[in-house]
Amino acid sequence: IDRSQFPPDFLFGTATSSYQIEGAYLDGNKGLSNWDVFSHISGKIEDGSNGDIADDHYHRYKNDIDLMHSIGVNSYRFSISWSRVLPRGRFGEINSEGISFYNKLIDYLLLKGIQPFVTLCHYDIPQELEDRYGAWLNSQIQEDFGYFANICFKEFGERVKYWGTFNEPNVMVNKGYRSGIYPPSRCSEPYGNCLAGDSNIEPFIAAHNVILSHATAVDIYRKKYQNKQGGSIGIVMSTTWFEPYADTPIERMAAARASAFEIGWLLDPIIYGSYPPEMTQILGPILPTFSSSDKKKLTSSLDFIGVNHYSSLYAKDCLFSECFLGPFQSNGSVLGLGYKNGVPIGPKTGMSNLFVAPNGMEKIVLYVMERYKNVPMFLTENGYGQNTSCNLSTKEILIDEARVKFLRSYLTSLSNAITKGADVRGYFVWSLIDNFEWLHGYSERFGLYHVDYKTQKRTPKLSAEWYKNFLIGKEDQ
Numbered sequence: 001i002d003r004s005q006f007p008p009d010f011l012f013g014t015a016t017s018s019y020q021i022e023g024a025y026l027d028g029n030k031g032l033s034n035w036d037v038f039s040h041i042s043g044k045i046e047d048g049s050n051g052d053i054a055d056d057h058y059h060r061y062k063n064d065i066d067l068m069h070s071i072g073v074n075s076y077r078f079s080i081s082w083s084r085v086l087p088r089g090r091f092g093e094i095n096s097e098g099i100s101f102y103n104k105l106i107d108y109l110l111l112k113g114i115q116p117f118v119t120l121c122h123y124d125i126p127q128e129l130e131d132r133y134g135a136w137l138n139s140q141i142q143e144d145f146g147y148f149a150n151i152c153f154k155e156f157g158e159r160v161k162y163w164g165t166f167n168e169p170n171v172m173v174n175k176g177y178r179s180g181i182y183p184p185s186r187c188s189e190p191y192g193n194c195l196a197g198d199s200n201i202e203p204f205i206a207a208h209n210v211i212l213s214h215a216t217a218v219d220i221y222r223k224k225y226q227n228k229q230g231g232s233i234g235i236v237m238s239t240t241w242f243e244p245y246a247d248t249p250i251e252r253m254a255a256a257r258a259s260a261f262e263i264g265w266l267l268d269p270i271i272y273g274s275y276p277p278e279m280t281q282i283l284g285p286i287l288p289t290f291s292s293s294d295k296k297k298l299t300s301s302l303d304f305i306g307v308n309h310y311s312s313l314y315a316k317d318c319l320f321s322e323c324f325l326g327p328f329q330s331n332g333s334v335l336g337l338g339y340k341n342g343v344p345i346g347p348k349t350g351m352s353n354l355f356v357a358p359n360g361m362e363k364i365v366l367y368v369m370e371r372y373k374n375v376p377m378f379l380t381e382n383g384y385g386q387n388t389s390c391n392l393s394t395k396e397i398l399i400d401e402a403r404v405k406f407l408r409s410y411l412t413s414l415s416n417a418i419t420k421g422a423d424v425r426g427y428f429v430w431s432l433i434d435n436f437e438w439l440h441g442y443s444e445r446f447g448l449y450h451v452d453y454k455t456q457k458r459t460p461k462l463s464a465e466w467y468k469n470f471l472i473g474k475e476d477q
């Protein structure tokens with residue numbers, strides 16, 4: 001694979017998120033976020049860690065930008081910590097120290113010739129919104145998100161040309177309100193908080209408020225800023241390629257249903273103004289409804305789709321055939337499986353649910369292209385996690401041949417999709433540096449750079465070197 005196989009103005013970057021790298025969780029007047037509170041509850045994070053310090057990026061952002069610069073990327077996807085800008089959400093003042101941090105970050109990026117690609121909400125929100133009114137379960141959040149977005153457009157929009165409202169909201173609501181393994185831990189064992197299965201309406205309410213919060217922010221951007229500032233705005237979704245478990249009509253339908261439930265759930269409303277037919281058929285009245293003014297505000301409320309893609313799964317039908325879905329699944333009655341007859345769908349990675357299945361990249365991009373009439377896309381995350389809980393040596397971590405192979409094969413597959421007509425405009429490796437990998441803490445490493453968490457020293461892995469060579473167009477070995 002060669003850079004010349006991509007369009008000349010293609011964005012190539014790396015991605016991170018505020019809670020996963022910034023640390024400094026109380027510095028500069030930052031308020032507590034839901035993840036600050038959650039990660040401090042014992043037993044929530046596998047290795048007992050939290051993001052209090054993380055990569056200390058808050059203090060080391062210049063150094064980290066220098067690392068990006070040395071790789072030669074032309075863009076950087078990061079997120080703004082809502083609780084750094086508004087420590088108490090809308091119940092307090094704007095924090096000038098928070099604004100100043102992101103100003104410095106953006107200015108230094110631009111000085112180094114790197115375009116900022118900014119996510120407004122990558123899971124972390126001010127805890128006070130949760131405590132006061134139940135955050136995503138309350139429609140109040142739509143206005144509050146709009147208020148936050150407006151501040152960001154106003155303060156940073158002269159310099160930021162790419163905005164994503166949400167990162168993987170489908171994951172955020174499923175893990176927050178269905179399995180309960182992310183904050184606010186709704187429905188987690190022992191299943192105390194809400195009803196089982198499809199009668200648990202909370203994920204649907206939360207998603208509904210996310211969808212309308214997105215539309216509120218886009219509306220503000222388009223009315224007040226877009227013409228003047230000339231940027232674009234979209235949303236970033238987690239995407240899995242679902243391969244039918246068997247080549248039968250039922251399993252093919254199951255795979256299509258799984259995609260509609262995963263991607264169409266939020267993107268259909270945001271692009272077409274209503275929930276996907278695949279969902280309404282199964283869920284009926286469980287899905288909240290959009291008023292006609294909602295629909296108007298929603299339709300075509302994005303300029304691009306951000307696609308995060310790591311892996312494929314088999315889709316197995318559970319609507320017409322028997323299988324145990326677990327009490328809190330609602331994905332169109334499809335079981336997503338990594339294995340068939342004991343054989344994984346592709347080589348295993350360090351993450352138990354992620355496999356190396358590069359063809360899924362081309363397939364998912366073509367799927368999104370067809371479903372959404374070739375709206376511009378950015379491949380906003382793709383990367384390889386290495387599990388280091390089993391005491392790998394630093395050398396084994398640094399010579400990350402598996403990651404290089406992964407990136408190369410996925411980029412090849414992406415370029416195939418572009419050749420077939422997909423309007424993809426950028427690609428971001430997850431991640432620049434090893435960081436706080438949510439429930440897995442620091443044992444999962446996704447970085448192009450290794451981080452020694454005792455000293456905060458960053459060391460390039462083989463993959464950093466490989467990406468750099470790829471970007472300068474040096475023949476790939």
Ligand code: GCO
Nearest residue numbers: 017167168308381430437446
């Ligand atoms: C996301 C992802 C990232 C993860 C990455 C590796 O929500 O965008 O969860 O934050 O770190 O996907 O799992």
